[in-house]
Amino acid sequence: MVGQGVLRECLLDANVHSVLSIGRGSSGRSDPKLREVVHTDFLNYDALRGELTGFDACFFCLGVSSAGMTEERYRAITYDYTLAAARTLVALNLGMTFIYVSGMGTDSSERGRSMWARVKGKTENDLLQLPFKAAWMFRPALIVPLHGIKSKTEVYRIFYAITGPLLPLLYRIAPKYVTTTEQVGRAMIKVAREGWPKKILENSDINSVRSSR
Numbered sequence: 171m172v173g174q175g176v177l178r179e180c181l182l183d184a185n186v187h188s189v190l191s192i193g194r195g196s197s198g199r200s201d202p203k204l205r206e207v208v209h210t211d212f213l214n215y216d217a218l219r220g221e222l223t224g225f226d227a228c229f230f231c232l233g234v235s236s237a238g239m240t241e242e243r244y245r246a247i248t249y250d251y252t253l254a255a256a257r258t259l260v261a262l263n264l265g266m267t268f269i270y271v272s273g274m275g276t277d278s279s280e281r282g283r284s285m286w287a288r289v290k291g292k293t294e295n296d297l298l299q300l301p302f303k304a305a306w307m308f309r310p311a312l313i314v315p316l317h318g319i320k321s322k323t324e325v326y327r328i329f330y331a332i333t334g335p336l337l338p339l340l341y342r343i344a345p346k347y348v349t350t351t352e353q354v355g356r357a358m359i360k361v362a363r364e365g366w367p368k369k370i371l372e373n374s375d376i377n378s379v380r381s382s383r
Contacts, residue, residue: 172233172271172351172354173232175355176355177197178317179352180355181204187203188225190206191206194209227269228259229358229362232255236285252297256268260300268300268306270294274372274373276309278291278295280295308354313350316351346372
């Protein structure tokens, strides 16, 4: 869901000249500056190395709910997939900025009781150690999907269907806990282009980033 929002904002931004989207399937979007690559092995990018050079930024939006998952499986998707991509990209693009979509409540100490928060915390910490030009960790809380964007997770779709009418109001009155797919996308582009004083952006920080578009 976040990836759909980020892709939309990249395609709408006149200062973004080229977008490479990597995923298990097509986004369904068509745009002159969009190129899509279908890829299924998120632990190995050897076959794509020739496609992954010459980029200024990576917006890493892959993620999964931890509900019903073992820590081993959740770590494989959340940590191993992310670091495999990041290590490949930093070797090919020394001037790249990397922005990772984490989540509110992430545990930077890596020692808390919450499994998902520990795994996210280690992922953030290890990304920040890589020699990118810059890296930022985005920690959104509740994300309101806009412009027809829908979550691929069934339980989230049900939640949004039930609470839909209330979400725009919550976004206005509770910026610490609610954001939108549009705001996350615009904020990621703005931060990649101009930077941000903190390496970790909480939900309220994300909402405070103002795009010129």
